[in-house]
Amino acid sequence: MGTMNTRGGPRLEAALRSLKMSKLSRCLYGLPVVALVAVFLGSAGNPAATAASRPSTATREFKHSAQAIGCQDCHGKVKKQTPVQTTKCLECHGDTKALAERTAKVKPTNPHDNRHYGTEGDCAFCHREHAKSENFCLPCHDRFDFKVP
């Protein structure tokens, strides 16, 4: 995000510059970041872990721990840990259609029923266990200002 002053004009508003890179990059590439849910369990010991990787300490803190849910409840007992798929979430949280009905009146739009995925979006587009949740809609839809739990 370098400065782009042309013809000696004043600098851009701080608000424009402070656009977070994480949001920007998703805006640019629209990549669902499913893997972020548990990518660090999976990448431990992998020399190719990318710049997107966070320190492994993140793995020890997660929101479901409040419900006395342990690592294996989501990630299973296999030796090589992999990101948790939406199907796993649904084992406890139930059908996404029912979820979409519960959020039908959310304004400005129902986040769980949309043009892109219907009611079948991945939970991890927005909801994270080991990181701060993110509003997946926002980069393209400025006014979809959801607070994501």
Added chain:
Amino acid sequence: MKKRKREDKKAGGPDPYTDEVIAHGLSRRNFLAGASAGVAGLSLVVGTKEVVAGTVPAGAAAADFGKSSDGGATLSFLPKPKPIAEKDIKSTLTFDVVVVGAGAAGVPAALSARENGASVAVVQKAPFALSQGNSGTGIDLANSEKAGIEALVGKIVVDNNHRCNPKLIRQWAYNSGEAVRWVIDRAKKGGSPVIDQGNLQQRSILKVNGYGLSYVTSFFGPKPYTTGDGMRHLAITAEQAGVRFFYKTPAEQLVQTPKGAVVGVIARAKDGSYVRLMAKKGVILATGDYQNNKAMCDYFIPDVKHLGRKQLDKTGDGFVMAYWAGGVIEPIGHTKMLHDFDAGPASMCDMPFLAVNRQGNRFVNETVEMSVLNNYLRDAENAGHYAQVFDSDYMTQAAKWPGKLVPPEGLKNYMPDDPRPKKGVFESQVNTHVAGTLEELARKLKVVPAAFVATVKRYNELCASGKDVDFGKPADKLVPVLKAPFYGIHRRVRVSAICSGMLVDENHQALDTRGEPIQGLYIIGNLGGGFYGGVDYPLTVYGMSLGRCYTFGYLTGKRVARL
């Protein structure tokens, strides 16, 4: 065929376009040639990271990834398919035709194949059929002059910067009317409110070089209804005709015989297991572009690095499959399509009002069209953002300009600050503003206020002098911004599509590096190459992109079914 082969040998290829793509495109032959010449064949190449943003994991063999056309770089976005164990394949089903991708090319291809007697399966990554845009266009042959059709073909070749395969343009020209009419009819049967708009959108192209033309224009709209909804309606017709759709089932690999013929597809089902779909007559790939694959974009089209994307999950899966099957990807410098028809009225997007970038400065002679403004706004800060600005006299001042003015009352439909419900637009994308002062308008448009006010002052001076000494815009397009309230349309051009792809012949069969067809592999839609080639998608005929998808889907489905 025999004759063509002889000619191929003599001339080195069947036509200049194909020759060029074979010589400079990306293919496995280029890699193998590099290896045999001893150029960094099987060892990891130093400097990979400088070449592509997505890096290859350390320790991975270079042979596990595709190579750049000079053999000098390992390309992380072309991972070699990993063998899938037989035990992981839960079921094997056999069809005549398997289509990969349910979009504006794939759904018509599937239905067309079915209507011509084939058993057909479609695998689709998303939970339903998807497409974008509203208009798809073909030529109404009965009401067009032959010279007009040829003149239009020539014009499209020029507008593609002379880098397309003219045979494919001509094929669209002579078959699109029939194909678009067919799509309209079949989508209606599935419940779509689609209409034929005929020449309504094509008024500026009813004559080329003095010769007359007429069009068939399918209109899936108005928004928020789009061709996505249209293809879902068409898929209903296809399903009723007996096409089997497998949704949320992304294709991962092609099944090939030892001799290289493509005979099926392996796709991943919802539960993570694999399903193998064998295709007796052919596999038709219609997976679309790769705009959401960062490494691939950085390599083929770095122009769009900082520009937003309109689509999701377009990761170029079909490119990877076709490459490893022996296909050739068009050379670096792919064609892009970046539009914003939504922030304000589409009919005003090319009107040459004062335009400013995010810094509040003028940046172009505003007669340059919206569809190419991305080239001026590629940097990280502007990232495709700009604003069209006009004052309250615009209805009279711009009355004679090309396009169609929307009166102030109608503009409210595009204003997020206006509380009334919106009609015929994507509500979350409208971005038109009105303000009593220039400073307030600047804040609403998110441009730097002081610079914006200075720019307007300068622009008004130019208008008063009658000469645009800054950018040379014609005097009749110099209209000052003087009288409150002031209006602004904050547009943001984003990537609708990247429309370069795999080398194909006129049967839409993939060609290998010798220019020979790959048995059983057909490629259509934006995954297919040869139709464009310029810096930007040309708006020569509105709706040509979808019209081409329908036409090649319709023709290819029919052809493969009849094999």
